Amino acid sequence: MEITEGQNIGLHTQELTLNMGPQHPATHGVLRLILEVDGEVVKNCIPHVGYLHRGVEKLAEYRAYPSVMPLTDRLDYISSMVNNIGYCIAVERLMGIEPPPRAKYIRTLLSELTRISSHLLWLATHALDIGAMTVFLYCFREREWLLELFEMLIGARLTVSYPRIGGVRCDVNREFLCNLKEFIKEFPDRIVQYETLIDQNRIWLKRTKGIGVISAEEAVRWGLTGATLRGSGVNYDVRKKMPYDAYDEIDFDIPLGSNGDVYDRYRCRMEEMRQSVKIIEQCLDRMPEGPILAEDAPDLDMNPRGHRMLDGEFSVWGAGLAFTDEFVTTPKGELYSAVEAPKGELGFYIVSDGTGRPYRMRLRSPSFIHASAIPRLCKGHYIADVIAVIGTIDIVMGECDR
Amino acid sequence: MTFRDIAYKVFFIEILKGLALTLKVFFTKPVTIKYPHERRPVSPGFRGRHAMVRDPKTGKERCVACMKCAMVCPSQCIYIKYTGQEGESRHLVKYEIEAYRCIYCGYCVEVCPMNAIVLTEHYEYASYKREDNYFDKDRLLQNWDEHVRNIKADKYFNKFWRPLGIDIGRLPANKRDAVVEINDKRSD
Numbered sequence: 001m002e003i004t005e006g007q008n009i010g011l012h013t014q015e016l017t018l019n020m021g022p023q024h025p026a027t028h029g030v031l032r033l034i035l036e037v038d039g040e041v042v043k044n045c046i047p048h049v050g051y052l053h054r055g056v057e058k059l060a061e062y063r064a065y066p067s068v069m070p071l072t073d074r075l076d077y078i079s080s081m082v083n084n085i086g087y088c089i090a091v092e093r094l095m096g097i098e099p100p101p102r103a104k105y106i107r108t109l110l111s112e113l114t115r116i117s118s119h120l121l122w123l124a125t126h127a128l129d130i131g132a133m134t135v136f137l138y139c140f141r142e143r144e145w146l147l148e149l150f151e152m153l154i155g156a157r158l159t160v161s162y163p164r165i166g167g168v169r170c171d172v173n174r175e176f177l178c179n180l181k182e183f184i185k186e187f188p189d190r191i192v193q194y195e196t197l198i199d200q201n202r203i204w205l206k207r208t209k210g211i212g213v214i215s216a217e218e219a220v221r222w223g224l225t226g227a228t229l230r231g232s233g234v235n236y237d238v239r240k241k242m243p244y245d246a247y248d249e250i251d252f253d254i255p256l257g258s259n260g261d262v263y264d265r266y267r268c269r270m271e272e273m274r275q276s277v278k279i280i281e282q283c284l285d286r287m288p289e290g291p292i293l294a295e296d297a298p299d300l301d302m303n304p305r306g307h308r309m310l311d312g313e314f315s316v317w318g319a320g321l322a323f324t325d326e327f328v329t330t331p332k333g334e335l336y337s338a339v340e341a342p343k344g345e346l347g348f349y350i351v352s353d354g355t356g357r358p359y360r361m362r363l364r365s366p367s368f369i370h371a372s373a374i375p376r377l378c379k380g381h382y383i384a385d386v387i388a389v390i391g392t393i394d395i396v397m398g399e400c401d402r
Numbered sequence: 403m404t405f406r407d408i409a410y411k412v413f414f415i416e417i418l419k420g421l422a423l424t425l426k427v428f429f430t431k432p433v434t435i436k437y438p439h440e441r442r443p444v445s446p447g448f449r450g451r452h453a454m455v456r457d458p459k460t461g462k463e464r465c466v467a468c469m470k471c472a473m474v475c476p477s478q479c480i481y482i483k484y485t486g487q488e489g490e491s492r493h494l495v496k497y498e499i500e501a502y503r504c505i506y507c508g509y510c511v512e513v514c515p516m517n518a519i520v521l522t523e524h525y526e527y528a529s530y531k532r533e534d535n536y537f538d539k540d541r542l543l544q545n546w547d548e549h550v551r552n553i554k555a556d557k558y559f560n561k562f563w564r565p566l567g568i569d570i571g572r573l574p575a576n577k578r579d580a581v582v583e584i585n586d587k588r589s590d
Contacts, residue, residue, distance in 0.1 A: 067476040070507035134424055141433050148445075155447040155521075155561070161507045169512070171567025196423050200416035292567040299572070300474050300513045 015043055018383075022051045026129045026387045029397030031371065033386065040382050045375040049368070052401040060361040065091050065330070066165055066300045068358065073159040075365065076399040079118040079342045080160050081110050081150075083399075086339035088163045089244050090348035093337050095165070095330055097297055101246070102290045103167035108246040109283040110153075110162065111339075112276040113180075116187070117146040118342035119269050119276075123194060126266070126391035130207045132198050142190050145183060152176045166297020181284065184277050191273055199270075208263035212377040212389040215260060222373045225366050226344030227272060228393050231257035231265030238340035250282050262392040269394075330354060336364075343367055343394050367400035447561035449506040450525040452499050453549055454542035455518055458583045463543060464518035467492040471510035471519055479503035480510065499542065501527075501535040511562040515574040517582070520560050522549040550584045558582045 021032040030051035036044040056075065060068045072087045073080040085107050092099060099107075124139035147157040153176045154162045154169065162169055198204040214222070219232040229236055237254045239247040255271030257264030332354045338347040344366025353359040370393040378389045410416060435442060444450070454463045467484035483496035510519050522545065529535060537545065550558065563580035564570075570578050 063476055064474070067474055067509070070476045070505055070509070073505075073507075134420075138427075144433070151448060152445045155445065155449045155508065156506060159505065159507075161509075169568075170561065170565035173566060193423060197420045200410075201420060202411075202416070291569060293569065293572070300509055 013038075020383075020386065022048075027390055028125060028395055029400075031390070031395065031397055031400070033374065033390075035383065035386065037383060042378050042381055042383060042386060045378050045386070047371050047374050049371055049397070050401050052397045054402065056402045057361050057363060060358050062357065064356045065358065066298065068361070069164065070159070070161045073161055074398060075363065075402060076118075076341060076343060076346070076367065076396045077158055078121050078396060079114045080158060081114040081162055082118075082339060082341045083346065084161060084163045085111055085245070086337070086341065086346045087348055088165050089339060090335065090337035090350055091165050094333070094335055094350055094352055095298070097166045097294050099167045099245075099294050099297075100291045101288045102171075103163075103292045103294075104246040105283050105287040106168050106172055106292065107163055108250065109172075109180075109280055109287075111245070112279045112283070113146060113149065115276045115342045116273050117143055119273050120146070122269065122342075122391070122394045123266075126388075126394075127198060127204075129387045129391045130204065132201070132204065135194055135197050138190070138193060138197075142187065149176060149179055149183065152179065164293070164297070164300070167291070167293035171292050177284070180280070184280050184284075187277055188274065191270060195270065205263065207385075207388055208266060208392075209261060210259075211262045211381060211385045212392055213259065213261045214373070214377060218376070219260065222376065223369045224344070224373060224393075225369070226340070226342070226394075227265055227268045228344060228366075228370055228373075230254065231268045231392075232260030233258050238338050238345050242338065244337075244339055246283065249286070250279055252279050252282075262388050265392050330356065338364070341366060343396065343399070344370065346399075363399075363402055365399040365402060367395040367397070368402075371395050371400050444523045444525065446523065448523040448525065449508050449521040451522050451527050451545055451549075452501065452504070452537055452542060453520050453522045453546035454497070454539065455520055455582055456543050456546050456550075463494065463497070463539060464516045465494050465497055466516055466518075467494045467497075468515060470513045470515065474509040474513050476507060476509065477503045477505045494539070497539045497542065499537045501537060502532075508562045511560060512565065514563075516576055517560075517563050517580045520546070521562070522546070524549055553584060556584055558584055 015036050015038050018035040018037055019032065020035055021027040022030040027033065032048040032051065034046040034048065035042050054074070056071050059071055063071070069084055069087055072083040075083045120139045120143045124136040124143070127133075127135035127139075150160055150162075151157050153172060154160050214224070214232055216232045216234050219229050220234060224232075225236065225238075233256050235254055235256055238244075239252075240254060252275045255268045255275065257268050330352045332352055334349070334351040336347055336349045338345050340346075345364065346366060347364030349360075349362040349364065350358050351360040373393065374386075374389060377393070378386045381389070454465065456462070457464045467482055467486075469482060472478070472480040472482050479500045481496065481498040481500070482494070484492040484494050486492035506521065508521055511521055519542075524545070527535065559581050564573060564577050
């Protein structure tokens with residue numbers, strides 16, 4: 001360290017420890033970062049998570065398989081459909097159920113709609129954090145449209161609980177399809193609008209280029225997935241590598257970055273939105289007719305004929321505990337199943353002991369793993385760039401803390 | 403650096419393009435609504451406030467205390483008490499829903515074999531008292547009356563009673579033609 005003038009007269013400089021969050025508007029929820037700053041430069045950063053812990057993994061152990069599904073809505077609450085689908089796919093693989101083709105196409109379609117919705121929110125907040133407020137307003141305009149589509153379909157805007165084990169809960173209705181067609185016709189122009197505003201904007205470029213750089217090898221070592229990894233140029237996408245639902249029948253590209261900085265990840269996500277529109281168009285064209293629920297799909301109540309009779313004074317606030325212990329409904333075993341959530345690879349690790357509820361459910365949530373990479377990404381940058389880094393890895397604390 | 407790049411840099415072309423776009427949008431119709439004064443229409447099947455269907459024939463609730471809703475409820479917010487021995491028909495004594503715990507997944511509506519419980523399209527029920535959103539049986543029936551009062555049609559159908567596209571053979575008999583007549587509005 002250089003000897004400054006101040007030290008000569010008995011004063012000295014020291015690193016300042018600064019708390020950012022958990023109530024900071026730019027930390028996207030209740031993320032707390034302890035920054036050690038030298039002037040304005042971040043020397044070290046320690047993320048503290050757990051402020052939104054609700055114990056979803058533990059709660060799942062006390063519920064039958066279909067009743068766990070609404071809990072997964074609350075993980076990454078801005079892309080709840082993908083969480084639901086990921087959970088349902090995991091349980092289907094456990095039980096050996098194959099959903100009918102129409103259900104697969106509907107799920108694929110809605111996964112991509114959710115991806116658009118999630119990326120819109122990411123772009124909105126990321127741009128707002130960096131200082132582009134117009135983008136924020138325009139993104140929410142389109143996101144509102146998407147949420148209305150979800151409402152038409154299933155009656156909820158965010159916590160949809162749309163799929164179910166072995167298919168989906170209800171078929172797409174005509175009103176939804178008409179509106180969806182209008183949306184995908186309009187949406188590519190809207191992406192162009194966002195790009196007009198920020199893509200070449202010199203302030204945006206100054207704030208994003210060369211910030212939070214991570215090389216491909218290092219990104220893999222940190223366990224990054226999703227667009228955060230692909231921004232560094234690693235071609236890894238669960239939709240291509242381990243296809244689920246109808247992704248293996250659909251033609252789409254994986255956009256890749258090269259520099260691994262904030263700007264490349266931004267470009268990746270913008271291209272992903274375009275690819276999502278492409279996937280939705282293909283799904284609409286190819287969607288087969290037929291049933292939407294597999295024949296052997298379990299009912300919502302997991303068919304609890306074997307459970308002991310409840311007497312008249314029974315308090316049901318314990319019903320989940322009382323039932324399904326006596327009869328075997330699922331094969332014993334354990335499995336890991338992953339889907340490509342908008343944030344990255346969302347994995348469900350389920351251990352089944354043969355009863356109607358999971359013995360253990362472990363979530364591999366991308367946000368948690370990405371949050372661990374924040375120190376690596378923001379070391380040596382300014383405090384203002386920490387905001388850009390948090391935005392670029394696109395974390396949602398609901399999923400991070402579970 | 404080409405001439406084009408220099409021109410872009412000097413004349414702030416990209417910023418002017420952005421400003422042109424915002425100016426264009428400035429003259430379009432606003433997408434926002436002034437909420438308490440105007441309300442957006444809610445799609446049919448919106449999962450809002452709970453209600454218990456008042457049977458048009460008996461004027462009472464339809465629930466038979468089969469406990470299925472309480473069984474599937476992920477947040478375990480339904481509390482049921484009934485009398486009646488095994489083998490006899492049950493008599494419902496208490497049916498309570500704690501709306502603060504409810505996560506509005508709609509499983510209870512979907513699983514109910516009698517179409518007794520429903521999530522109505524009503525969504526403005528915030529209140530100053532905690533007890534107001536702790537719905538007991540009478541309150542749930544009252545919610546239904548309030549909901550029915552605003553319906554223009556003479557029939558009510560909730561889309562979770564018979565989800566679109568689900569094989570009808572999977573559903574219990576009462577769900578296959580699940581429609582409630584609301585021809586007489588005596589209940590209010």
